[in-house]
Amino acid sequence: MxxxxxxxxxxxxxxxxxxxxxxxxxxxxxxxxxxxxxxxxxxxxxxxxxxxxxxxxxxxxxxxxxxxxxxxxxxxxxxxxxxxxxxxxANHNQDCQTCVRNNNCKLQEVSSFVGIDLQRMERIRRFQVETPVDDSNPFFHRDHSRCILCGICIRACEEVNGVAALDFAFRGYNTAVSVAGNKPLTESSCESCGECMERCPTGALAPVKQKTPEREVASVCPYCGVGCNIFLGVRGKQIVGVRGDKESPVNHGELCVKGRFGYDFVNHPERLQKPLIKKKGEFVEASWDEALDLVAERFKGITDKNGPNALGALSSARCSNEDNYLFQKLIRSLGTNNVDHCARL
Ligand code: SF4
Ligand code: SF4
Ligand code: SF4
Missing domain, CATH: 3.10.20.740 (Ubiquitin-like (UB roll))
Incomplete structure (x- = not known):
């Protein structure tokens, strides 16, 4: 020590x-x-x-x-x-009221701590660099007028995600964080994981959809077998955001694009809520009893006619381990090992 x-x-x-x-x-x-x-x-x-x-x-x-x-x-x-x-x-966009990070901004915190004198600020304030907001990415915006050139996004992209899509470009007042060729994010090697946005101390990198959750619910990302631990930000019955669990030994708080931004399906109006059975070429809604009876009847028909190995079953990574375990038990109890699992969707 x-x-x-x-x-x-x-x-x-x-x-x-x-x-x-x-x-x-x-x-x-x-x-x-x-x-x-x-x-x-x-x-x-x-x-x-x-x-x-x-x-x-x-x-x-x-x-x-x-x-x-x-x-x-x-x-x-x-x-x-x-x-x-x-x-x-001096050249920072100070329209805090319209910034998604208002009241949750490191620059506000530090400005308040050092005691910024507003009148003095008015005198030394310089022009803002006019760079259009990059809204090419469907999940988060890049607004250069709120960027403080701290380089956190550049280091996050390289050190956390290993992509290195970002770097400083240009000089003097024109210095900016950019991707190769100063193109929109979607035309770069960016994977939209949002690790940069998650750590940006200002509103320069901010989610397109931003609602403050009422509460958080611990969960596991349903997309793939990695099983990243997450907190779902919830408002009423709606998921309004996801953040990685820093304490988790699985992902240490990190997430990929699917885990961080792919939660729209939960409340999507077109999400299937009831089973559908094809009748006369059209899918019609059915009860679970009706659907399960039909599956059992068809399974029996196939195994009676061609033996159990004529059956094959695919499970989903979106199910829990317990669900997948029960599914393979069910299929094996029908006399076949033809059961598999899509590790990534
Ligand atoms: S983390 Fe945010 S404020 Fe810092 S350089 Fe990147 S975009 Fe700018
Ligand atoms: S979203 Fe991910 S890949 Fe894209 S710039 Fe940010 S950290 Fe890099
Ligand atoms: S889809 Fe991405 S966030 Fe979800 S468990 Fe897999 S790696 Fe983690």
Whole structure:
């Protein structure tokens, strides 16, 4: 363990921890924008500046040292942080009322902490770069006017999803996060997993459909055999969002495009709610008893005529393990091993 002081308080930190991590562990707040616990550190936003042994350093990158003396709130630290946040806000779209992240925005949190002076902001405010919103992706928008160039999306795409579809492009005021060739997202290698959107600290990457859930229900993604653990955001009887369960050893909070965005089918008006039986070439609604009797009768007809191996059955990855287990038991009890399962839909 390493012994150090933060704001005069003696604390212990594990070797290799950064000043920011040590402060967090000790319950001392240091503002951050480009830091994300899932990702490598970047040190670009400079709002985590602190004084360590008399020098101004970025707390998110510098490891703790034995006997280190850290101050997180000196006048100089406060001035540097304020200046850096002002620079970020100078050309930021500040129409918070229409932003989906309003009241859940890291930039709002940090601006409020450093104490932005609105009148001063009016004087130093610069033009906004006019870049159209990229709404090519059906699941989330990219709005450059709300981007703070923290690079979290770039690192998430590379380090979490291994795709590296994003990077910084252009220079100076025109610097932007872009895909190869500055094309719309849908014309890039992006897989629409939403890992970037999930971690974006502002409204620059935001879901197309956004409703705050009333409550969350723990569940398992029904799409494939990986079985990612999820929380369904629910409003009344409607699913309005999905997030991965960070505590899950299966997916550590990560999801693919199907798990994160593919929940519309649950409340879709065209979803089949009752069995259909084809009568005179037309599908007509039937009761479950009627449908199951028909299946049993047909199964019996086939096995009586051609033996049980004339039957074959396919189960679904959308069913639970228990359902799939019972299904293969049922088919084997009919005398055949012709039973399979679509591991991915
Ligand atoms: S889009 Fe979001 S995550 Fe990416 S750089 Fe901009 S603010 Fe950061
Ligand atoms: S949605 Fe996934 S693949 Fe696409 S840019 Fe974001 S992290 Fe990368
Ligand atoms: S479909 Fe995607 S989110 Fe769902 S279990 Fe499979 S990998 Fe996980």
């Amino acid at each position: 390493i012994n150090l002081t933060i704001n005069g308080v003696k604390i212990e930190a594990e070797e290799g921890m950064t000043i920011y991590e040590a402060a967090q562990k000790a319950g001392i707040y240091i503002p951050v924008l480009c830091y994300h616990p899932d990702l490598s550190t970047f040190g670009a936003c400079r709002v985590c500046m602190v004084e360590a042994n008399g020098n101004l350093v970025t707390a998110c990158r510098l490891p703790v040292e034995e006997g280190m003396e850290v101050q997180t709130n000196t006048r100089e630290v406060q001035e540097v942080r304020l200046f850096n946040v002002e620079l970020i806000l």
